[in-house]
Amino acid sequence: MAITSIKNLKEFSTANDRFEGAHLLCPGCAHSMIVRELMNCTDDNLVLASNTGCLEVSTAVYPYTSWDTSWIHIGFENSATAAACAESMYKARKRKGTLKDPDAPVKFVAFGGDGSTYDIGFQWLSGAMERGHDFTYICLDNENYANTGGQRSSATPVGAHTSTAQAGTHSYGKKQKKKDIVAIMAAHGAPYVAQLAPNKWKIMAKGFQKALETEGPCFINTVSACTTEWKFDPKDTIAVTDLATDSLMFPIYEIINGHELNILYRPKNVIPVEDYLGAQGRYKHLFKPQNRHVIDRIQNDVNEFWERLQRREEARI
């Protein structure tokens, strides 16, 4: 049953599930919420590909699988290529008449964490976007290599402590800014690009549906709060995500055809980033007097980015 006919969260929680509850993701991990929502927002058949990462290692450990649909994992970097070329095979077989059920509707979706999307799989993703395959790529962005114990990626924000960009007596954690993957994907001329969050589940479902219905390569960056590496209580996943979206650390917006930017969520009360940072252990060190300047920098960056998004929305360029 697709999400269009699901009225509320209670119905959603009992909806037919092609992503089985039995998996090995951490309690409180947002990955499963996002994946489940993607799979519940369409009744079409799905061909899914996953990069190596938390989602993959937790859902397909032989002899078990959590996937009640076609699913493939090859390596750390190539889910985009796997989904894209499965889509090419679909086109070829449809043309040649070798599909078992040629009329069955199907959608091709690739998943990757931020490590495999922003870093190691960046080239494969870029290539698949440029070639124009009809597929959707979803990044489950938890801002670090969580599967291997929390190393920095190019999605890790300024000031976060990770095991390879540590906070210490001589360091406040990661020094470099997070890569703007949404802008990069929009610059590929992709017909639909968005940043979405699971706390705003109706907006997310709508965005997923738009991506699946849009012909061509679509990209969605989803915020996936990581209880283990962000260091918060597993019960607080959605609360922390609320702080992320309401502080505008994670603005929710879409970009159509590379230039039509629409902000999809405007918090009624924008909260200071300090509230978001303070809810997570990975930013604990920023509250020491010598690091307060980093919080100021983050707030400043967030303000500037939000301003830019609004101006782009207005200008439509």
Add this chain to the structure above:
Amino acid sequence: MAEKFELNEVEVWDGNYAASQALRQAQIDVVAAYPITPSTPIVENYGAYQANGYVDGEFVMVESEHAAMSGCIGAAAAGGRVATATSSQGFALMAEVLYQASGMRLPIVLTVVNRALASPLNVRGDHSDMYLGRDSGWIQLDCFNSQEAYDLALCAFRIGEHLDVRLPVMVHQDGFTTSHKAQNVRPLQDEVAYKFVGDYVPVDDMLDFTRPVTHGAQTEEDWHYEHKAKQHKALMDSRKVIDEVLNEFKELTGREYKRVESYMMEDAEVAMVLLGSSVETAKLAAKQLREETGLKVGIVSPRCFRPFPYDLIREELDRENLKAVVCMDKSAPGGAMGALFNEVSAAAYSTKARPIITNYIYGLGGRDFSIDEAKRIMTEQKAHADAGYITTNIQQFSGVRGPKLGFFDTRRG
């Protein structure tokens, strides 16, 4: 339906063109590829077929060789026929995914136009890339000329896609000496070729929505070992299917191929074991040497590099008259004896005859291998045979500038 391609009974094709014609005739569903010298013309030719309606599958020009093989895997798991081509650095970039293709038991056909591996950068032919693939779990077939590059590409689909095999297959030809050398080739007509290759039979098809499949699961110490053992067994057992397919091809065309080719071995006193286009040079050298000096030289050439034909190599070398064997490795050995030497020696160790075996490194980076050079090396084997022990270093470099280069002596009589 693709346009019919008119072919003459005899065509003049280089190895690349021969390989691309075989791909066209196999009616591949998806070719995912990336260009690299010297295999580039294969994908260029395929692009021309596509632009002119001679193929009706998808042609995906990806952004790297790693993506080419990744794409082949994704496409193969979606239940259709898949092929690509590469060389050298591109092959090295693919290395990670080669193991995944074989571990996932996907019958992809990869034409490898053999070329040296950098550094120093070199576009000419040697067997460094072929050797790099030897533990990747693929079947590796070796062609000595253009005709074989065509014939064995057709056979590769039959072998890899066979339900008892289900493994990817590499078809190797030598960069430039085969890939860019035009020769007479006798092709099959399109319908005959396709009938031989047959329709693709999907297994664990991602596009069969009545039966969801999970491809590329994870295993640790609990199951990994069993998977790899089973994969190795499939590779070893593929020998039977390879023999059957080659036999069937012989019945169709009259052209006979064996997992190990041999030439004048019946009465041979010394033998040269080698791969690729050098086999043809060695055959001429052996024939001339027999005529000129009476030295009885034979040639042994593994046609099937993986699964390595220990059985047939042993048979070829277990001859009372055979005294000395030289294994020719066209790849920088990287601190060891050449790979062919190691494998042939291992096979020969369990023979009754136990001939003396030495190793030559030759032809690196496309350095020419001449008939005279082959004769000189063959003649040197006669010295070992007469002495009853190895009279030189066990491993030597042939045709390299500077002082004579060799390693290890033997005290074995």
